[in-house]
Amino acid sequence: MWADFSLHHAWLIPLLPALAFAIISFFLLRSPWLAARLAIAAMGSAFLIALGVGWAVVSKGITVEAPFVMKTVWFSMPGLVASMGVLIDPISAMMLFVVSLISFLVLIYSTGYMTDDPGYARFFAFMSLFAASMLAMVIATNFLQMFVFWELVGLCSYLLIGWYFQKISAREAGKKAFMTTRIGDFGLLLGILFLQIAFGTLDFGELAVKVPAYVQQNGAALLTCVALLLFAGPIAKSGQFPLHVWLPDAMEGPTPVSALIHAATMVVAGVYLVARAFAIFSVLPGAMTVIAWLGCFTALFAAAIALTQREIKRILAFSTISQLGYMMLALGVGSLTASMFHLMTHAFFKALLFLGAGSILHALHDKADIFEMGGLRKSMPATCAMMGIAVLAIAGIPPFAGFFSKDEILVAAAHVSTPLYIGASFTAFLTAFYMARLFLVAFFGEENPHNHAHESGMSMLAPMGVLAVLSVIAGIVPFTMGFGDWVRFGPAHHAGIDWGIASASTLIALAGFGLAWAIYGGGARRSDAIAKQAGVLYSLSLNKFYIDEIYQWFNRNIVTGLARVLYWVDLNVVDGIVDGAAQKSGAVGAILRRFQTGQTQHYVALMLMATVMLTLILAITAGAVAGGGKI
Amino acid sequence: MENGGLMHTLAFFLLSGITLAAAMGVVFKQNLVHSAFLLAVTFLGVAGLYMTLQAEFMAAVQALVYSGAVAVLVVIGVMLTHREQMSRSNPPNKMLLVGALAALSVVGAIVWAILATPWKVGKGSVVTAGDIGRRFLTDFAPPFEAVALLLLAALIGAVVLFKGGKAQS
Amino acid sequence: MIGLSHYLLVGAALFGLGLFGLLTKRNLIAVLMSIELMLNSVNINLVAFSRYSATDAAAGQVFSLFIIAVAAAEVAVGLALAYAIYRGRDTVSVDEMNWLKW
Numbered sequence: 001m002w003a004d005f006s007l008h009h010a011w012l013i014p015l016l017p018a019l020a021f022a023i024i025s026f027f028l029l030r031s032p033w034l035a036a037r038l039a040i041a042a043m044g045s046a047f048l049i050a051l052g053v054g055w056a057v058v059s060k061g062i063t064v065e066a067p068f069v070m071k072t073v074w075f076s077m078p079g080l081v082a083s084m085g086v087l088i089d090p091i092s093a094m095m096l097f098v099v100s101l102i103s104f105l106v107l108i109y110s111t112g113y114m115t116d117d118p119g120y121a122r123f124f125a126f127m128s129l130f131a132a133s134m135l136a137m138v139i140a141t142n143f144l145q146m147f148v149f150w151e152l153v154g155l156c157s158y159l160l161i162g163w164y165f166q167k168i169s170a171r172e173a174g175k176k177a178f179m180t181t182r183i184g185d186f187g188l189l190l191g192i193l194f195l196q197i198a199f200g201t202l203d204f205g206e207l208a209v210k211v212p213a214y215v216q217q218n219g220a221a222l223l224t225c226v227a228l229l230l231f232a233g234p235i236a237k238s239g240q241f242p243l244h245v246w247l248p249d250a251m252e253g254p255t256p257v258s259a260l261i262h263a264a265t266m267v268v269a270g271v272y273l274v275a276r277a278f279a280i281f282s283v284l285p286g287a288m289t290v291i292a293w294l295g296c297f298t299a300l301f302a303a304a305i306a307l308t309q310r311e312i313k314r315i316l317a318f319s320t321i322s323q324l325g326y327m328m329l330a331l332g333v334g335s336l337t338a339s340m341f342h343l344m345t346h347a348f349f350k351a352l353l354f355l356g357a358g359s360i361l362h363a364l365h366d367k368a369d370i371f372e373m374g375g376l377r378k379s380m381p382a383t384c385a386m387m388g389i390a391v392l393a394i395a396g397i398p399p400f401a402g403f404f405s406k407d408e409i410l411v412a413a414a415h416v417s418t419p420l421y422i423g424a425s426f427t428a429f430l431t432a433f434y435m436a437r438l439f440l441v442a443f444f445g446e447e448n449p450h451n452h453a454h455e456s457g458m459s460m461l462a463p464m465g466v467l468a469v470l471s472v473i474a475g476i477v478p479f480t481m482g483f484g485d486w487v488r489f490g491p492a493h494h495a496g497i498d499w500g501i502a503s504a505s506t507l508i509a510l511a512g513f514g515l516a517w518a519i520y521g522g523g524a525r526r527s528d529a530i531a532k533q534a535g536v537l538y539s540l541s542l543n544k545f546y547i548d549e550i551y552q553w554f555n556r557n558i559v560t561g562l563a564r565v566l567y568w569v570d571l572n573v574v575d576g577i578v579d580g581a582a583q584k585s586g587a588v589g590a591i592l593r594r595f596q597t598g599q600t601q602h603y604v605a606l607m608l609m610a611t612v613m614l615t616l617i618l619a620i621t622a623g624a625v626a627g628g629g630k631i
Numbered sequence: 632m633e634n635g636g637l638m639h640t641l642a643f644f645l646l647s648g649i650t651l652a653a654a655m656g657v658v659f660k661q662n663l664v665h666s667a668f669l670l671a672v673t674f675l676g677v678a679g680l681y682m683t684l685q686a687e688f689m690a691a692v693q694a695l696v697y698s699g700a701v702a703v704l705v706v707i708g709v710m711l712t713h714r715e716q717m718s719r720s721n722p723p724n725k726m727l728l729v730g731a732l733a734a735l736s737v738v739g740a741i742v743w744a745i746l747a748t749p750w751k752v753g754k755g756s757v758v759t760a761g762d763i764g765r766r767f768l769t770d771f772a773p774p775f776e777a778v779a780l781l782l783l784a785a786l787i788g789a790v791v792l793f794k795g796g797k798a799q800s
Numbered sequence: 801m802i803g804l805s806h807y808l809l810v811g812a813a814l815f816g817l818g819l820f821g822l823l824t825k826r827n828l829i830a831v832l833m834s835i836e837l838m839l840n841s842v843n844i845n846l847v848a849f850s851r852y853s854a855t856d857a858a859a860g861q862v863f864s865l866f867i868i869a870v871a872a873a874e875v876a877v878g879l880a881l882a883y884a885i886y887r888g889r890d891t892v893s894v895d896e897m898n899w900l901k902w
Contacts, residue, residue: 598898601726601823601831608733608819612740619744636801643802647810654814654837658821663829670833677840684807684851689861693843696868701836701875708829708879712886723824724895730823738816745808752804753853762858763865771862778869785873792880795887 003059006052007068010086013049013096014136016042017103017128024125035121039128040107046135047100050093057093057486064089064489069205071141080196085141087204090486091275091340095138098347099265103131105463106260106351112459113256113358123163127260130156134265138272143192143202146273150188150233153266154181160261161253173249180246184236188273191230198226208279215283227280227287234270239321240328241298245548247321251313255358258313263320263354264347271327271343278336278489292332292416296423299325301545303430307437308531308541311368312357315438319394320350322427326409329424335412336489342405345474349393349402352467356387359460360442363453370438371525375447380455384443386468391439393471395432395509401475403506410505411498425508432512440520642683650676663709663720671702688760807848814841828882828892832875839871 020042028035062068071085107127114123133156137149154177162174196202199210215223236243250262261267274281274291281287299322306318323346330339361368363380377384393400396407406428414421455461485492519526531538540546595606653676656669674697681690714720767775814837821834843864850860886892 596901598901599895600897600900601724601730601894603900605726605729605733605823608737608823612733612736615740640801643806647806651810651813651817654817657830657833657837658817658825663827666830666833670836673837674840677844680807680810680844681847683802684847686847686851686861689843689847689864692865692868696872697836697840701872704875704879705829705833705836708832708882711879711883712829712892714892721825721827721830724826727824730820733823734816734820737819738812741812741815742809745805745812750804751853753855755851755853756857758850758857758861763861766858766862767865770859771866774866778866782869782873785877789876789880792877792884795884 002052003056006049007056007060007088008070009049010053010088010096010139011070013046013053013100013139014132016046016049016132017135018132021125021129021132024121024128029121029125032120032124035124036107036111039124040104040111042128043100043104043107043131046131047097047104050096050100053088054093054097057088057090062089062093063486064091067092067205069141079200081201082144083142083203084145086139087141088139090488091272091336092138094340094344094487095272096135098344099131099134099138102264102347102351102467103127103134103260105466106256106355109259109355109358109460109463110254110256112457113362114254117254119163123254126156126159127256130160130261130266134269137269140276141203141205143195143204143207143277146276147185147188147192150237150269150273151185153269154178154185154237157181157250157261157266160257161250163253163257167252169249170252173246173252177246177250180243181236184233184243187229187232187235191226191232194226194229204276204279207277211280212283220284220286223280224284224286227284228290230277230280231274231287231291234273234328235294236270237273238267238270238324238328239298240270240294240325241301242547244298244302244321245551248314248317248544251311251317255313255354255361258317259351259354259358262317263350267320267324268327268343268347271324271331271339274328274331275336275340275489278331281331282334282489288332288334290332292329292413292420295325295328295330295332296413296420296427297325298322299329299427300423300430301325303427303434305541305544306434307430308538310371312360312370312373312438312442313354313368315370315434316350316353316357319353319431319435322431323350323394326406326424326427329420330409330412333412333416333420335408337484337487338405338408338412340487341408341478341483344478345393345401345405345471348467348474349390349400349471352386352390352464352471353394355460355464355467356383356390359383359456359464360453362456362460364451367451370441372448373442373451374445375443376451376453377443378447379451379453380443382455382461383464386461386464387439387443389468389471391435393475394435395512396428396505397509398502398506399472399476401471401473403502404475404479407497407502407505410501414498414501425505428505429508429512432509433516436513436516437520440516441525444521445525639683643680646676646679646683650680661721661723662718664706664717666721667702667706667709670705671698674698674702686758688758688763804848804852807852808845811841811844811848814838814844826893826895828885828894828897829879831894832878832882835878836871836875839867843867 017039020039024035024038028038056062057068060068067087067089069085069087071083071087074082074084076082107124110123110127114120117123130153133149133152137146137153140146140149158174158178161177162171164170192202195207199207199214201207201210211223234240236246239247247262247267251258253262281291302318302321302325306315306322309315309318323342327339327342327346330336330342359380360373360376360383364373367373389400393402396403398404410421410424410428413424519530543549595602650673653669653672657666657673660666660669675694678690678693678698681687681693818834818837818841821837822831825831825834846860846864846867850857850864882892885897889896891897
């Protein structure tokens with residue numbers, strides 16, 4: 001009964017946090033305690049309904065092929081009908097569950113983390129707005145609705161990244177995020193427009209039928225371009241190379257924001273879009289290849305940078321980019337199941353990692369360089385333990401969550417292309433290494449005498465605890481209960497465990513751990529020597545491969561240069577035309593003015609000439625009309 | 632009324648010759664006094680033309696008013712506005728060519744109209760002074776009165792202008 | 801032999817001469833004289849029409865008489881004006897009377 005109610009009232013899930021946002025914004029900005037409680041209550045209720053939706057999907061057997069859809073027409077014009085609605089299938093149910101749960105946990109965490117912030121109530125308002133937008137995007141029935149909330153999510157990201165707006169770096173990071181994702185959104189919008197023009201509909205269900213039929217008839221070339229345009233949005237939003245540059249800077253925002261938005265939910269919006277439109281992408285092998293290779297490259301690229309970073313949140317940011325690359329890789333090789341599975345497990349352990357980092361930052365008063373920490377396991381044992389669980393999960397050690405999801409990706413990649421499999425495996429090695437590096441350097445070794453760390457309060461530890469439990473069980477439980485039967489595209493495949501690949505990945509992870517232990521274990525810091533030996537590679541990695549510098553060069557020279565040229569054109573050509581017209585009128589006037597001599601005889605002569613000419617004209621035309629004059 | 636005849640033709644050509652020659656003198660001569668006197672001759676020539684048109688009363692009035700009063704007025708005007716030496720007191724201005732062009736084009740248009748129109752020539756009746764007088768006092772009485780007023784106004788205006796702006800002295 | 805057109809041509813020639821004088825003479829009095837010539841040419845036309853083709857012959861001559869009266873008045877006032885200008889600006893040259901402009 002509750003399942004039924006939830007299913008038919010799934011639109012409440014985004015609505016409740018939206019109401020919380022509205023109420024807090026209008027009434028509760030001066031009552032932070034009440035604002036926080038309201039936001040948490042709304043989010044909690046949304047989570048309960050999401051649970052109901054999930055239960056309904058399982059009990060009623062709603063499948064990806066036959067989703068539950070409720071929609072209404074928003075507006076219609078000749079040639080365009082825009083509707084809004086709710087689309088429930090196993091994929092969106094899973095997303096609803098993940099987003100609402102993590103939002104709920106992060107909001108509880110924020111009550112502890114943001115206690116001293118003067119904008120406490122506003123924070124909860126923005127977070128609620130974000131949750132509402134993300135949830136509404138997840139249940140979208142068509143591209144238009146998805147795009148609307150996609151943009152809204154981007155707006156919330158901008159607002160929350162620039163939360164500490166007194167700092168220039170925060171403001172700049174917010175702008176950078178918005179502008180970079182805007183580039184992607186431009187491509188996405190072009191793709192959407194094309195789909196509307198070519199197929200007359202943006203509804204996912206209808207497109208799932210029309211696009212494959214079109215490709216069958218006319219070939220894949222045109223639609224591949226459209227798909228790549230559509231993919232531009234996910235490239236920016238999900239931090240794929242080359243539009244990943246905003247994610248590391250987004251760490252300027254408060255840690256709960258990083259945990260929720262830039263780890264678990266918003267950044268996976270791009271992955272979700274590809275998954276939602278998988279019917280379009282899967283029939284375009286060219287697009288799939290691009291997605292797969294770009295994902296693999298991104299994973300490797302970001303992991304290579306994360307090796308040398310020193311700030312704890314930066315390491316995690318690049319780790320997020322890398323794992324997003326994994327998700328794209330999985331989609332590119334055709335395994336929707338693997339991608340979504342990894343999305344879910346990654347959300348749990350990445351959020352946990354960020355919340356733990358926040359715990360550390362809160363304790364150490366925002367000191368972020370891991371090399372200035374040390375021995376924190378003695379002063380923050382709970383955080384240490386839970387971060388440890390997360391590290392094991394992300395590295396892919398069985399039976400933690402990450403093992404199962406990463407394994408699925410590796411299997412899928414191996415079936416399609418060996419280079420991709422090798423790239424993904426090497427990335428797994430690097431992932432294990434840099435995560436272990438973080439863990440060892442921050443938590444082991446000598447305590448830094450300047451730090452006065454203490455364990456965080458229950459409001460922060462309890463959500464971390466929940467996520468820690470999920471990081472353990474969220475792999476094995478869905479795997480054994482048939483995740484792949486529900487969240488899939490196309491027929492379900494029961495491959496079981498590929499022992500070869502599974503053992504290989506475990507060994508690779510352990511090797512990564514071993515290397516980290518060799519360099520950083522037991523309090524040693526042997527990294528400087530290695531850094532000197534690596535030389536160029538080290539500085540490339542440390543400076544994020546200079547991508548930001550390249551973009552800035554481009555901006556400064558080409559964009560600004562173009563602006564200067566156009567400014568010249570505006571000043572000289574456009575204004576020139578206008579001014580020139582005015583000046584020509586003046587010149588003509590100056591000439592005509594000379595006819596007014598003041599001499600009556602001149603005037604008489606002119607009038608006479610005019611009269612004579614008029615008479616002639618009248619005579620001739622009258623003569624012509626009357627049929628021939630007399631001369 | 633004679634329908635033409637040699638005398639009529641001769642008279643016409645003679646009188647129009649005098650008139651036009653005098654008019655050319657008025658316009659082309661550079662001595663203002665000469666122009667003024669030749670103007671009087673032109674008026675008399677026109678009076679003669681009226682005679683050939685059997686409009687005797689018109690001829691009389693023309694001679695009286697125009698050459699008797701208007702020409703005299705013109706000479707008085709010349710006298711009052713006397714400037715440099717008389718022999719070059721009526722020069723042409725810079726618009727000689729344009730003026731000639733304009734005048735020629737107008738005349739050309741008129742001449743074309745005259746020659747191109749098929750005039751319906753009738754017999755025409757005799758017009759006596761009595762007829763004219765009668766018309767003045769019956770059909771054209773209002774304009775007659777108006778002209779009287781006009782002459783009064785012109786008289787007053789001329790006097791005022793001659794005296795100068797200020798009413799006193 | 802001598803018909804309407806002849807008189808009309810004389811009138812046209814006189815009018816042309818008057819027009820030429822109006823446009824090309826520098827002395828104000830000469831301009832006034834040219835205007836008189838033009839008025840006379842009109843009168844010749846009117847009387848000729850009255851003689852040769854008018855249904856109402858007297859009206860033509862009456863019209864001419866009106867013109868003569870008006871012309872006389874106009875000469876009087878015109879000459880008074882010329883004298884006033886001469887007294888005020890010490891010139892009768894039309895070229896120097898260019899105040900009818902911007």
